[in-house]
Every structure is written in C-alpha cells, then in structure tokens.
Amino acid sequence: MKRVRRASGIRPSVFGWRDVLSESLAGMLQRPGRSALTALGTVLGVGTFVAILGLTATTSSQIDTRFNALSATEVTVEDVANEQNEFAGLAFPADADARIERLNGVEHAGVYWPVRLAPDEPVRSSTIAGNDAAQDSIGVVAASPEVFAAAGTRLAEGSLYGAYASEQSAPVAVIGAGVADRLGITTLETNPAIFIGNQPFTVTGIVAHTDRKADLLLSVVVPRTTAERIWGPPESGGAKMLITTRLGAAPQIAHEAATALRPDHPEYFKVLPPPDPKTLRGQVSDDLNRLFLLLAAICLVIGAVGIANTTLVAVLERTGEIGLRRALGARGRHITVQFLAESGALGTLGGLVGTSLGVVTVVVVALIRDWTPVIHPVTAAAAPAIGWATGIVAGLYPAWRAARIQPAEALRR
Numbered sequence: 001m002k003r004v005r006r007a008s009g010i011r012p013s014v015f016g017w018r019d020v021l022s023e024s025l026a027g028m029l030q031r032p033g034r035s036a037l038t039a040l041g042t043v044l045g046v047g048t049f050v051a052i053l054g055l056t057a058t059t060s061s062q063i064d065t066r067f068n069a070l071s072a073t074e075v076t077v078e079d080v081a082n083e084q085n086e087f088a089g090l091a092f093p094a095d096a097d098a099r100i101e102r103l104n105g106v107e108h109a110g111v112y113w114p115v116r117l118a119p120d121e122p123v124r125s126s127t128i129a130g131n132d133a134a135q136d137s138i139g140v141v142a143a144s145p146e147v148f149a150a151a152g153t154r155l156a157e158g159s160l161y162g163a164y165a166s167e168q169s170a171p172v173a174v175i176g177a178g179v180a181d182r183l184g185i186t187t188l189e190t191n192p193a194i195f196i197g198n199q200p201f202t203v204t205g206i207v208a209h210t211d212r213k214a215d216l217l218l219s220v221v222v223p224r225t226t227a228e229r230i231w232g233p234p235e236s237g238g239a240k241m242l243i244t245t246r247l248g249a250a251p252q253i254a255h256e257a258a259t260a261l262r263p264d265h266p267e268y269f270k271v272l273p274p275p276d277p278k279t280l281r282g283q284v285s286d287d288l289n290r291l292f293l294l295l296a297a298i299c300l301v302i303g304a305v306g307i308a309n310t311t312l313v314a315v316l317e318r319t320g321e322i323g324l325r326r327a328l329g330a331r332g333r334h335i336t337v338q339f340l341a342e343s344g345a346l347g348t349l350g351g352l353v354g355t356s357l358g359v360v361t362v363v364v365v366a367l368i369r370d371w372t373p374v375i376h377p378v379t380a381a382a383a384p385a386i387g388w389a390t391g392i393v394a395g396l397y398p399a400w401r402a403a404r405i406q407p408a409e410a411l412r413r
Contacts, residue, residue, distance in 0.1 A: 042350025050358025082236035105249025110147030121197030125183035142227030152211025176217035343395025351387015
C-alpha cells in the first residue's frame with residue numbers, strides 16, 4: 001500500500017500503546033487455553049532458572065558450612081625424614097600424639113600409615129577361611145588410638161581400641177563396614193577374629209561412618225605399636241599424622257607442628273595446612289553456577305521454541321483477521337507490534353508465575369533438608385524480565401510473517 005500523504009486530508013492510521021495493550025489482551029483472552037499452554041513453556045524455563053540458581057546458592061552455602069567445619073580444621077603432617085637423611089627411620093616419636101595435643105587449639109591428633117603386606121598375607125576371616133584369595137585387596141592401616149577421634153569415627157557396633165591396647169601391642173583390630181561385609185562378619189557378639197596372614201586379631205569394633213578418611217571404611221585398622229612389632233616400621237614417607245583443630249587455629253598449628261614433634265629436626269616433616277577457604281569456595285561456586293546456568297538456558301530455549309511455535313500457528317489461524325486489519329489501514333509494523341506485544345505479555349506472565357514457583361521450590365527443598373534458603377534478589381527481580389525477553393525473541397519470526405501477509409491474499413482465504 002502506498003503511504004497517503006497528509007496533504008490529501010486523510011490522516012495515516014495510528015496504533016497507539018493503548019490499542020496495542022487492548023488488542024494483545026483480546027488476542028490472548030480469545031483462546032485462553034492456548035495462551036496458558038503457550039506461557040507454560042516460559043513458566044517452566046523461568047521457574048527452572050530461578051530454582052536452579054536458588055538451589056545453587058543454597059547448596060554453596062551448605063558447602064561453605066561443611067568446609068569450615070571439616071577442611072578448615074584439618075592439618076596433615078607427612079614424614080619426609082628419609083629425604084633428609086636415609087638413616088633417619090620413622091620420624092614420628094612414640095609420644096607424637098601427646099606432643100601435638102598439648103598445642104593450644106588442637107582437638108585430636110593421631111599417627112597412621114598403610115601396612116605393606118607380603119603376597120602370602122591376605123586378610124581373611126575364620127568364618128570363610130576357604131576364600132582367602134578374594135580378600136587380598138583389603139588394606140591394613142596402622143593407627144594410634146587418637147586417629148579415630150581425629151577422623152570423626154562413628155561405630156556400628158563394638159568399641160575402639162584405646163591407649164592400653166596400644167601400650168600392650170595387643171592383637172586387636174577395628175574394621176570398616178565394607179570389610180565386615182566382605183568377611184561375612186555380621187555381629188561382634190561371637191567375638192569374631194580375623195587373620196592377617198597367620199596373625200589372629202580380635203575384632204573390637206565395626207566403623208559405620210567417618211567425617212574424614214573415608215578409606216577407614218574399607219580397611220582393617222590395628223594399633224600402631226602392634227604393626228611395628230609384627231611388620232616393622234613403615235616404609236619411607238608412608239607415615240602421616242592427622243590433626244584436627246578448633247576453627248581458626250589450623251594455620252597456627254600448621255606453623256608449630258613440626259617443631260613440637262621434633263625440635264631437633266623439624267625439617268623431617270612436611271606440614272600440609274588447609275587450603276584457602278575463599279579460593280575453594282569461589283571455585284566450587286563458579287563450577288556449580290556454570291553448570292546450572294547452562295541447564296537453565298536450555299530450559300529457556302525450550303520455552304522460547306514453544307512460544308514461537310504456538311505464535312506461528314496463531315498467525316496462520318488469524319490470517320483473515322490480519323488481512324482485514326491491513327485492508328482497514330493497519331500497517332505492517334502495526335501487525336508486528338501487536339504480535340510482539342502478545343508474545344511479550346505471555347512471556348512476562350510466564351516469567352512471573354515461573355519466578356514464584358522457583359522461589360517456592362527453593363524454600364521447600366531447603367525446609368526438607370533443614371537448610372537456610374538463599375536466593376539472590378537480583379535473580380528474583382530479573383526473572384520476569386528474562387521471561388519477557390524470551391517471549392519477544394520467540395515472537396520475532398511469527399510477527400515478521402504476520403507483517404508480510406498481503407490484505408488481498410488474506411481476504412481470499
């Protein structure tokens with residue numbers, strides 16, 4: 001259509017914002033069921049977006065708490081004496097636990113090392129003595145009694161060996177729940193024994209859970225003195241000490257531990273302080289955010305495709321209406337604005353509903369897990385705008401198709 005000049009006395013058609021809103025609302029309410037289904041894609045996309053970011057922030061907060069409670073209070077000391085002097089032997093003194101526990105801020109400290117067994121020394125149970133070959137992969141750990149306290153050990157049954165058993169080099173053992181299952185030990189009421197090679201050990205306890213050193217669940221733990229009596233001292237660099245501290249004391253303990261253990265040779269030890277909490281938290285949060293933002297973006301794309309598909313179908317169904325509007329003077333840009341307004345309104349509505357559902361999801365999950373829900377205000381505020389933008393982008397092609405419909409051709413259908 002040729003644009004009519006103002007000098008002819010005929011004013012050009014005007015499509016004001018009030019008309020845009022009223023026509024868009026009428027178009028959505030004309031088929032409410034389809035409009036609701038169209039907005040559902042944005043509801044799911046934005047709801048997933050808010051829920052994922054909220055759950056990520058909440059989970060990161062819990063990771064921070066757990067990090068502070070565990071990693072930030074843990075110090076490890078390694079025996080590197082043989083790197084300094086090949087004849088040094090075991091660097092940890094017999095009273096290493098007591099020396100470290102006298103430091104202010106230390107809660108528990110214990111020495112441990114993996115026992116190197118000969119090929120003909122499998123771990124077996126007297127109840128399945130004919131199945132030795134299947135148990136040769138069970139590890140044996142020599143540990144002072146305080147290692148259990150430092151690792152946060154909780155028992156399923158029985159008791160841990162103490163200082164007396166360690167002083168007497170008693171043939172006792174504490175086994176992990178995984179080892180108990182493999183050896184067929186279901187109860188300690190019968191005073192079961194296990195054999196490491198030909199050496200019998202009385203099982204005093206079964207470990208059900210540890211806060212640190214999860215490998216204890218898959219190992220046989222014997223007193224340090226017993227291991228030294230039977231198998232000798234550990235191999236070079238094999239011995240370590242696990243130290244747990246009060247919150248905030250770990251850096252200072254890491255600085256003092258080597259001197260407290262061996263004032264004459266502090267260089268015999270390599271102390272591993274806890275990692276920087278800010279760096280670790282930042283890395284964890286960044287990894288989670290990147291992963292879940294990608295998932296949220298995929299959900300939004302799915303919602304945009306749903307809106308675009310439904311809007312395009314609406315354009316085809318309303319070809320006659322579009323032709324009539326064009327014949328009455330509506331311009332192509334008026335039709336474009338109308339359909340963009342409809343898709344934008346559906347996107348905004350879906351964004352609002354999706355934001356509400358996402359927030360509710362985060363709160364419910366946090367309450368179930370006894371967490372503190374964390375949702376950034378920017379996330380909740382931006383989500384409806386994201387829904388609107390999704391609707392606009394999804395409606396671009398259908399609106400362009402609608403604007404290209406010629407009045408004469410549309411009215412002939």
